[in-house]
Amino acid sequence: MAEFIVAIELGSSKMTGIAGKKNLDGSISVLAVVKEDSTTCIRKGVVYNVDKTVQTISTIVKKLETALKAKIAHVYVGVGGQSIRSIKNTTVKELPQDTIVTQDMVIELMDANRSMQYPEQEILDVAIQEYKIDNQYQLDPVGIQCRHLEGNFINILWRKSFYRNFNKCFDNAGIAIAEVYLSPLALADAVLTDAERRGGCVLVDLGSDTTTVCVYNKNIVRHLAVIPLGSNNITKDIASLQMEEKDAEQMKLKFASAYTDPNDIDLTQTYPIDGERSVEMSKFVDIVEARMQEIIENVWCQVPSEYYDKLLGGIVLTGGGSNMKNIERAFRNHTRLDKIRVARFVSHTIQSNHPAITAKDATMCTVLGLLARGDMNCAGDEFSSTLFATDAPTAAPLADGPKSPRPLIETAGKGIVQTEAEKAEAEKARLRRLQEEEERRRAEEAEEEERRRKRENSLLHKVFTGLKTFGKKMVEDEEDDK
Numbered sequence: 001m002a003e004f005i006v007a008i009e010l011g012s013s014k015m016t017g018i019a020g021k022k023n024l025d026g027s028i029s030v031l032a033v034v035k036e037d038s039t040t041c042i043r044k045g046v047v048y049n050v051d052k053t054v055q056t057i058s059t060i061v062k063k064l065e066t067a068l069k070a071k072i073a074h075v076y077v078g079v080g081g082q083s084i085r086s087i088k089n090t091t092v093k094e095l096p097q098d099t100i101v102t103q104d105m106v107i108e109l110m111d112a113n114r115s116m117q118y119p120e121q122e123i124l125d126v127a128i129q130e131y132k133i134d135n136q137y138q139l140d141p142v143g144i145q146c147r148h149l150e151g152n153f154i155n156i157l158w159r160k161s162f163y164r165n166f167n168k169c170f171d172n173a174g175i176a177i178a179e180v181y182l183s184p185l186a187l188a189d190a191v192l193t194d195a196e197r198r199g200g201c202v203l204v205d206l207g208s209d210t211t212t213v214c215v216y217n218k219n220i221v222r223h224l225a226v227i228p229l230g231s232n233n234i235t236k237d238i239a240s241l242q243m244e245e246k247d248a249e250q251m252k253l254k255f256a257s258a259y260t261d262p263n264d265i266d267l268t269q270t271y272p273i274d275g276e277r278s279v280e281m282s283k284f285v286d287i288v289e290a291r292m293q294e295i296i297e298n299v300w301c302q303v304p305s306e307y308y309d310k311l312l313g314g315i316v317l318t319g320g321g322s323n324m325k326n327i328e329r330a331f332r333n334h335t336r337l338d339k340i341r342v343a344r345f346v347s348h349t350i351q352s353n354h355p356a357i358t359a360k361d362a363t364m365c366t367v368l369g370l371l372a373r374g375d376m377n378c379a380g381d382e383f384s385s386t387l388f389a390t391d392a393p394t395a396a397p398l399a400d401g402p403k404s405p406r407p408l409i410e411t412a413g414k415g416i417v418q419t420e421a422e423k424a425e426a427e428k429a430r431l432r433r434l435q436e437e438e439e440r441r442r443a444e445e446a447e448e449e450e451r452r453r454k455r456e457n458s459l460l461h462k463v464f465t466g467l468k469t470f471g472k473k474m475v476e477d478e479e480d481d482k
Helices: 050-068 103-114 160-173 183-191 194-199 231-239 245-255 281-301 327-335 365-373 420-457 459-481
Strands: 005-010 014-022 028-037 070-072 074-079 085-100 121-133 136-138 145-159 176-182 201-206 211-217 220-227 270-272 278-280 315-318 340-342 379-382
Touching (some): 005 365, 014 050, 014 365, 028 050, 028 365, 050 070, 050 160, 074 183, 074 365, 103 121, 103 145, 121 160, 145 160, 145 220, 176 183, 176 365, 183 201, 183 211, 183 220, 183 315, 183 365, 194 201, 201 281, 211 281, 245 281, 270 281, 278 281, 281 327, 315 327, 327 340
Parallel strands (some): 005 074, 201 315, 315 340
Antiparallel strands (some): 070 379, 085 145, 085 220, 121 136, 121 145, 211 220, 270 278
């Protein structure tokens, strides 16, 4: 039976499917890559046309199956796009004196946080920041004695309607999902170094319709936001010079620079628009730099002020937009951070001859990050090599049943998103656990009541009570005699 991992990234300009195999030496061999235009069904990273998205997903899977000569049983999927944002939340638990914190207490705090309701928003993942134990902060509070336990969390949200559309697309396409990951966090795992995550950095994914900002410090994601601005906005600005967007895109790729030194601007130079028209270099520079400045300023506004001086890893740029000339200089000018790095490829060792991979132009980093995260064989039955086979091969059964609920402690902040079926199963498990705890509490109360009743009915208790009553009566009689 074939063995491979399949990942699909739902991008604004293209949807990418990739299949690969992990080798014993830790490297990844890419077996197939398929790209399909997604501009008619995905806008700013989210599904807005379900039917066309279903068709595109189905096309990608079929093309991958043809290249792999095997059925695909399930796929790994990345989600991102506009409306994803993070928000801080704190849950508190007051405890009796000298209580030792247990794992169950920590899970209760996480459950309370997960149960938070946001209007029209769905919690996709939770990044644990730290726990406050009385007046001290700890990453792991279990075993510590305290009276006040406080959990600080970053909840990563997405619109419920987008979440439902996403699940509906794969259900309608008949494609089972092995795991859903938050694309920005999978990307961070693939391109950031340990030193950058630990010392603090800002990861900026410059996409076509959106720009995603992730702030890391001490190996924890501290903030996540998606800005509805991308390199397509620059293309549209250039197209305002009365030209087709495809021509504007070509001009951008050929002439655009994120920063141009004023001394390098030639007032007599022009760039050709078509056979008869042209645009002055100075005007073209102004158009590109104005939009680029807006994107950079919006990125910097997303960095919480408390981390301005805690970014030892600087800013890491990736995505197709990071290929623009002088992009590092532009970010350096507007953020005043000297340490700027462009991550054009993932840190994993990738073996492939595919042009999209070997280009190392930062456009495949996210989907390669999704592929690297996968650890489940996605292969179904192999295609029959016999032309007139009597028994046609059938696809492996889809894993349509929900997986067992995964422990909150193990998955928190890992960018693992539950499907609707998994959410329902996890909620059942939570209610089951609460019911068991309630039954255990009632049983303990009943046992305590039984022990109390037995004490009251015991002979010694009756004698003690009788003596107590007799003594009380004698005292009352003496007082009456006085």
